[in-house]
Every structure is written in C-alpha cells, then in structure tokens.
Amino acid sequence: MSTEDNEQAGGLRSVSRTGRLRGTLAFLITCWKVNLASAMEYRASFFMMAGMMFINNFMWLFFWSLFFGKFQVVNGWEMGDVMMMWAVGAGGFGWANMLFGNFNRIAPIVAAGQLDVYLSQPKPVLLHVLASRMSLTAAGDFFFGLVVYAWVGNHSLAGLLQFLLGLLLSGLLFMGITILAGCLAFFIGNAEGLAQQVFNSFVALSTYPSDIFKGLARTLLFTLLPAGFISFLPIGLLRDFDPAFVWKAVAATLAFGALAVLAFRLGLKRYASGNAITLRG
Amino acid sequence: MLYREEAPKYAKGAGQVVALQTQALRKVFTVKRKDAGLAGSFRSLLKPSWEEKVAVRSIDLTVQRGEMVAFLGPNGAGKSTTIKMLTGILHPSSGEAKVLGCTPWREREKLAFRIGAVFGQKSQLWYHLPPIDTFDLISRIYELDRADYHARRDDLIERFELGPYLHTPVRKLSLGERMRCEIAVSFLHRPQLLFLDEPTIGLDVVVKQRIRELIREVNRDEGTTVFLTSHDAGDMEELCSRAVVIHHGGILLDAPVDRLKREVLNRKIISLTLAAGYDASMLPPLPGTEVIAGEGRRLKLGVDLAVTDIEAVLGTVIGTYRLDDVTVEDPPMEEIIAHIYGTGG
Structure with missing residues (x-):
C-alpha cells in the first residue's frame, strides 16, 4: 500500500533533536501561561483555594508541634525534621500539581475517553495531558513548602541545593506513582477509585516520619509504595546527607517515572476512546 | 458493499x-455484558461475561488529494471509530x-x-x-513560525469572521460560534488533510450553511483534502463530490454525490406548521407527494423529486393553507440506508 511519500508532501518536518526540545519547551511555557490565565479567570477562587491549602498544611504542623511539646525526639526525629518533611512533601506535590496538574486525573481521563484531542495533536501525549491543567490549591502547597524552608531550613548554598533536589525528587515520585496507578484505567476500565486510593495512601504515608515504620511496613514504604523516599528526605538528604540513600531515591524516582511512561505507552494501544462531550481548561 | 463505483476512478494515477x-481496516472492542437490574450487576460482579463488538468490520478506501469525501452512516455505523483510526487515536484490530x-x-x-x-x-x-x-497555544503545539502564525491567524479571523468574539471566553460563545472557532483553529497549521467528525452536529440551519461555505472555501483556495463524517445528508450534498456510506462497520455504497442525489436522495421532507388545524379534505391531490403525518396544526409531507419539485408542492400548499412555519429537510440517514438496501444499491 502506498500513498504520497512523506518527503514529497512538503511540510514534513525534519527538525533536529534540539529544535524539537526547544519546540516542546515553548509549548510547555505557553501551556502553563494559558493554565495560569485560565485559573485567574476566577480570582476569588484562585486566592481562596491556594490560601486554604496553605492554612490547612499549617494546621498539621500545629498538631505535630503539640506532639513534640510532649516528646522532644521520636526515633531520632525532631520538630524541625517533621517541618522539613512537610516542606519537601507539600512543596514537591505543589510544583508537580501546578505545572502538571492532570497527573492525578489520568484514570478518569482515560476511562471517559478524553485523550482524543491530545492524540490528534503533534506533542507527546502524556506530557500534553499532564501540562493541560493547573491545580489552584497546589500553589498554596508550594508556597507553604517555601515558607517552611525559609523558617527552619538550612540557608547555605548547599542547603538550598539539597532542598531543591528534595522538591524535585518528591514531585517526580508523586507523579510517577500516581500516573502508574492511573494507567490501570487502560487495562481494567474504571480505575478511578483504585487510583485515588493509591494516591491518598501515598500522600498520607509521605507525611509521617519513615522511622516509625518497622519490618514489612518499612519494606513496602521503600518498594511497592515508595513514600519513604519522600518522608526520609529530611534526614537522608537534608540533615545527615547520606549518598547511598540519595542515590537510591534518585534511582527509585527514575524507575517509577520510567514505569509510568511505559505503562502509559502500552495503555495507549488499548485506549478505547468514548463518546463523552469533552471541554478543555 | 452493495454498490460501488468502478475502482479505477479513484485509483492512483x-x-x-x-x-x-x-x-x-477493522476494529473490534471487547465489552462487558451485563443483564438488567441489580441482580444482573451482582452476577456480573461474580462472573463477568465479555463479548466482542465489531465497530468496523472491514473498510477498504482510497481518497485522493484535494477530494472532499463524505463518510456517512447512521449512529453506530463505525464512522467515528474509522476516523479515530485514521488520525492515530485508536489502534486497529x-x-x-x-x-x-x-x-x-x-x-x-x-x-x-x-x-x-x-x-x-x-x-x-x-x-x-x-x-x-487557544490560537496562541495551537501555534506552539504545531511549532509555527511567529510571523507566519500571526499572518495566518489574522487571515482566518477575517475569513471566519471571528473578530467580534475573539476575546470572549469560550464558555460564553454560542455552539455555532464555538464550532466556527474550532474549525478555524484546525486550519491554523495549514493541514493537507482535514478530518471533520460531525462538524455540524446540533447547529441550526443558518450556522450549518455558513460552516459548510467556509470549509468549501478553504478546500478551494488551499487544496485541503476534506474527510467528513456526518449523519446529516445535507453536509454531503452541499460540500462533497463523493459519498461513502457505511453501515454496520462496512462500506455500503461509494459513489459520486451527483449520482447519489439522483438515485437515492430523491426525496425531501416538508414540515409545516399551519395557522389553523389541518383539514385533509382541503388539500388537492399532489402527484409524487404523500402525507406522512397530519394532526392539529402540524403537517408533514414526503416529496418524490423524481416526480415533482419542492416549489410546486409548496405553491399548492401555500394556496390552500395559511402557514406559520415551513422546514424542508433531507430524510434521516436511516431512511436513506433503508432505501439503498431496498434498491439493492
């Protein structure tokens, strides 16, 4: 079977890898600008949602401060470590959800057949889907992370770089695990509830000091549901820099990220679309 | 397929x-089968049963550059599934x-x-x-040169008359205005082939007409190949030179629209709202015309265009009754399909 040759078609793009990367970056920046503009269409909602999340996170820190008022040290963790755990967790979740706000909506998007528009456009589908939404509440999470770091963090250059690395790993891990769970929708249909459970468990586990878990629970925390790689960052990366832990955290982040991309690609072959009416933004 | 033009007409050369x-080209979906009611749901939970649904049975099709092809069929015929395979959205079986x-x-x-x-x-x-x-975002998605993008955008805005609502949030546009924007945006990167899946669905007659004109204009000026799915025979009549009708996932008919009009689309439906109640005894005999329904102030007539024409029928009706409203429509796609089956192609 033959149709006109690609080369004859006039318009086939022979763009270099650098050109393609530059094009993708320009697309991402425009996407984020459009998301932000869309979010700011409702100014009151924007500020209220971000503000409420900021306050909500501080409420948790308040409860932890009550706890540490009674017990100064728990399994080697002090109040400052718990605060940095929240800073890294909420901050990482915040940037991921601001820039790639669809990462915890993959399951409903797939199940409702809402990938069609993304698939019909010439950009990597997963990246396009992820960047097509900005979470309003996430701005509060991210800002909360920065404020806590400014409050109790290490303000040396090394301390700042370690904190930024922590934010990066935390955000990427949140995305990897949640996308992987969301991709179940390609294989089992409506996986929205299951994906949401995985997401909630992961968020909850990342907000408790990993050293309070022992035995099987701790093993699971660093394998199947690797929230430990986020919750241990305040110790292994920020307080007592442990290269072995950091390398393992980087490897786990890359592995779960790669698994998520692979699952999404395999899933696209099974994608069944749908007839639901779809609107963007 | 019951009827098809000779292949050489469309073959390369x-x-x-x-x-x-x-x-x-074939697409089969595996769907879960569930009996009705709560008991059926429990049975399905404990022992799910699956069945294969053939959405597209086998499609053999060739479209030339610059052609405007209507891909028609009733709901569930496989039109959208085919277009989704041709755009890379779905993988075929x-x-x-x-x-x-x-x-x-x-x-x-x-x-x-x-x-x-x-x-x-x-x-x-x-x-x-x-x-x-959205224009700006789409220009980045297609990596358009900035100067070229601005020139092209301004041209489309003028051509599609988008100026008055270009700065209005999409949620506040009418369906017709939104569709006009959708189609204009899809032309931004000068596609060589445009797939339109039900572009006139839900639109009123005037907006449908305008959108058809715009599509025709871009096809004429830029040589864009148009592959259009619709369950509205009017899209085919007014836009396309060739029609492919599918039914139950297979091609039922592939023919020039002129021939189709002559042999299949030779019937129109006239729906009238009368000023007073319908009285059958007042209506004189009209050759080639049948009363499909007449009740209260509503009257629906089927007109065989091989025997008479719309003008003659309307002239008689206007001379007989006072009218509040008149609509002339094509018969529904289901009727056209039944007609093709009935005539063996």
Missing part, C-alpha cells in the same frame, strides 16, 4: 496523488492504513503535524479563555 488509503504516507497509529506525532481534526463533541478550545489564547 493520471496525475492524482492518494491522500489516504485503507485495506481491510487488524488491517492497514496509510495517511499522507504515514501509518497513523505508528507515526501519530509526525502525521499530526500535517493533518487537522475537528471532533464535534470534543473541543480543543480552552473553555474558560477566549479563542485568541
């Missing part, structure tokens, strides 16, 4: 370039397809730079933002 070609030299599901991204797609029920416009912002 005589200076023609094939834009799209499929061979035995079996068969082959080449679109502008690419296999859509294997070279999706490369192909997407050169085709456009408008899905009547799936918007690519940002709902809370004005269309001008």
Whole structure:
C-alpha cells in the first residue's frame, strides 16, 4: 500500500533533536501561561483555594508541634525534621500539581475517553495531558513548602541545593506513582477509585516520619509504595546527607517515572476512546 | 458493499496523488455484558461475561488529494471509530492504513503535524479563555513560525469572521460560534488533510450553511483534502463530490454525490406548521407527494423529486393553507440506508 511519500508532501518536518526540545519547551511555557490565565479567570477562587491549602498544611504542623511539646525526639526525629518533611512533601506535590496538574486525573481521563484531542495533536501525549491543567490549591502547597524552608531550613548554598533536589525528587515520585496507578484505567476500565486510593495512601504515608515504620511496613514504604523516599528526605538528604540513600531515591524516582511512561505507552494501544462531550481548561 | 463505483476512478494515477488509503481496516472492542437490574450487576460482579463488538468490520478506501469525501452512516455505523483510526487515536484490530504516507497509529506525532481534526463533541478550545489564547497555544503545539502564525491567524479571523468574539471566553460563545472557532483553529497549521467528525452536529440551519461555505472555501483556495463524517445528508450534498456510506462497520455504497442525489436522495421532507388545524379534505391531490403525518396544526409531507419539485408542492400548499412555519429537510440517514438496501444499491 502506498500513498504520497512523506518527503514529497512538503511540510514534513525534519527538525533536529534540539529544535524539537526547544519546540516542546515553548509549548510547555505557553501551556502553563494559558493554565495560569485560565485559573485567574476566577480570582476569588484562585486566592481562596491556594490560601486554604496553605492554612490547612499549617494546621498539621500545629498538631505535630503539640506532639513534640510532649516528646522532644521520636526515633531520632525532631520538630524541625517533621517541618522539613512537610516542606519537601507539600512543596514537591505543589510544583508537580501546578505545572502538571492532570497527573492525578489520568484514570478518569482515560476511562471517559478524553485523550482524543491530545492524540490528534503533534506533542507527546502524556506530557500534553499532564501540562493541560493547573491545580489552584497546589500553589498554596508550594508556597507553604517555601515558607517552611525559609523558617527552619538550612540557608547555605548547599542547603538550598539539597532542598531543591528534595522538591524535585518528591514531585517526580508523586507523579510517577500516581500516573502508574492511573494507567490501570487502560487495562481494567474504571480505575478511578483504585487510583485515588493509591494516591491518598501515598500522600498520607509521605507525611509521617519513615522511622516509625518497622519490618514489612518499612519494606513496602521503600518498594511497592515508595513514600519513604519522600518522608526520609529530611534526614537522608537534608540533615545527615547520606549518598547511598540519595542515590537510591534518585534511582527509585527514575524507575517509577520510567514505569509510568511505559505503562502509559502500552495503555495507549488499548485506549478505547468514548463518546463523552469533552471541554478543555 | 452493495454498490460501488468502478475502482479505477479513484485509483492512483493520471496525475492524482492518494491522500489516504485503507485495506481491510477493522476494529473490534471487547465489552462487558451485563443483564438488567441489580441482580444482573451482582452476577456480573461474580462472573463477568465479555463479548466482542465489531465497530468496523472491514473498510477498504482510497481518497485522493484535494477530494472532499463524505463518510456517512447512521449512529453506530463505525464512522467515528474509522476516523479515530485514521488520525492515530485508536489502534486497529487488524488491517492497514496509510495517511499522507504515514501509518497513523505508528507515526501519530509526525502525521499530526500535517493533518487537522475537528471532533464535534470534543473541543480543543480552552473553555474558560477566549479563542485568541487557544490560537496562541495551537501555534506552539504545531511549532509555527511567529510571523507566519500571526499572518495566518489574522487571515482566518477575517475569513471566519471571528473578530467580534475573539476575546470572549469560550464558555460564553454560542455552539455555532464555538464550532466556527474550532474549525478555524484546525486550519491554523495549514493541514493537507482535514478530518471533520460531525462538524455540524446540533447547529441550526443558518450556522450549518455558513460552516459548510467556509470549509468549501478553504478546500478551494488551499487544496485541503476534506474527510467528513456526518449523519446529516445535507453536509454531503452541499460540500462533497463523493459519498461513502457505511453501515454496520462496512462500506455500503461509494459513489459520486451527483449520482447519489439522483438515485437515492430523491426525496425531501416538508414540515409545516399551519395557522389553523389541518383539514385533509382541503388539500388537492399532489402527484409524487404523500402525507406522512397530519394532526392539529402540524403537517408533514414526503416529496418524490423524481416526480415533482419542492416549489410546486409548496405553491399548492401555500394556496390552500395559511402557514406559520415551513422546514424542508433531507430524510434521516436511516431512511436513506433503508432505501439503498431496498434498491439493492
């Protein structure tokens, strides 16, 4: 079977890898600008949602401060470590959800057949889907992370770089695990509830000091549901820099990220679309 | 397939370039089967049963560059599934397809730079933002040169008369205005082949007409190949030179629209709202015309265009009754399909 040759078609793009990367970056920046503009269409909602999340996170820190008022040290963790755990967790979740706000909506998007528009456009589908939404509440999470770091963090250059690395790993891990769970929708249909459970468990586990878990629970925390790689960052990366832990955290982040991309690609072959009416933004 | 024009008319050759070609393209979905009611739900939970649903049985099709092809069929015929396979959205169960030299599901991204797609029920416009912002985003998605983008955007805005609502959030546009924006946006990167899936669905007659004119204009000026699915025979009549009718996932008919009009679409439906109640005894005999329904102030007539014409029938009706409203429509696609079956093609 033959149709006109690609080369004859006039318009086939022979763009270099650098050109393609530059094009993708320009697309991402425009996407984020459009998301932000869309979010700011409702100014009151924007500020209220971000503000409420900021306050909500501080409420948790308040409860932890009550706890540490009674017990100064728990399994080697002090109040400052718990605060940095929240800073890294909420901050990482915040940037991921601001820039790639669809990462915890993959399951409903797939199940409702809402990938069609993304698939019909010439950009990597997963990246396009992820960047097509900005979470309003996430701005509060991210800002909360920065404020806590400014409050109790290490303000040396090394301390700042370690904190930024922590934010990066935390955000990427949140995305990897949640996308992987969301991709179940390609294989089992409506996986929205299951994906949401995985997401909630992961968020909850990342907000408790990993050293309070022992035995099987701790093993699971660093394998199947690797929230430990986020919750241990305040110790292994920020307080007592442990290269072995950091390398393992980087490897786990890359592995779960790669698994998520692979699952999404395999899933696209099974994608069944749908007839639901779809609107963007 | 019951009827098809001779293949050489559409085959590659005589200076023609094939834009799209499929061979035995097939798509089967596996769907869960559930009996009705709560008991059925429990049975399905404990012992689920699955069945295969053939959405597209086998499609063999060739479309030349610059052609305007209508891909018609009733709901569930397989139109949208076919278009989704041709745009790389769905992977087929079996068969082959080449679109502008690419296999859509294997070279999706490369192909997407050169085709456009408008899905009547799936918007690519940002709902809370004005269309001008979507234009900007789409220009980045297709990596358009900035100067070229601005010139092209301004041309489309003028041509599609989008100026008055370019800065109005999409959520506040009417369906017709939104569809006009959707189609204009899909032309931004100068696609060589445009897939339109039900572009006139839900639109009123005037807006439908305008959208058809705009599509025709771009096809004429830029040589864009148009592959249009619709369950509205009017889209085919007014836009396309060739019609492919599918039913139950297979091609039922592939013929020039002129021939189809002559042999199949030779019937119109006139719906009238009378000023007073319908009185059958007042209506004189009208050759080639049947009363489909007459009740209260509503009167519906079927007109055989091979015997008479709309003007003659309307002239008689206007001379007999006082009218409040008149609509002339094509028969529904189901009736056209039944007619094709009835005549053996």
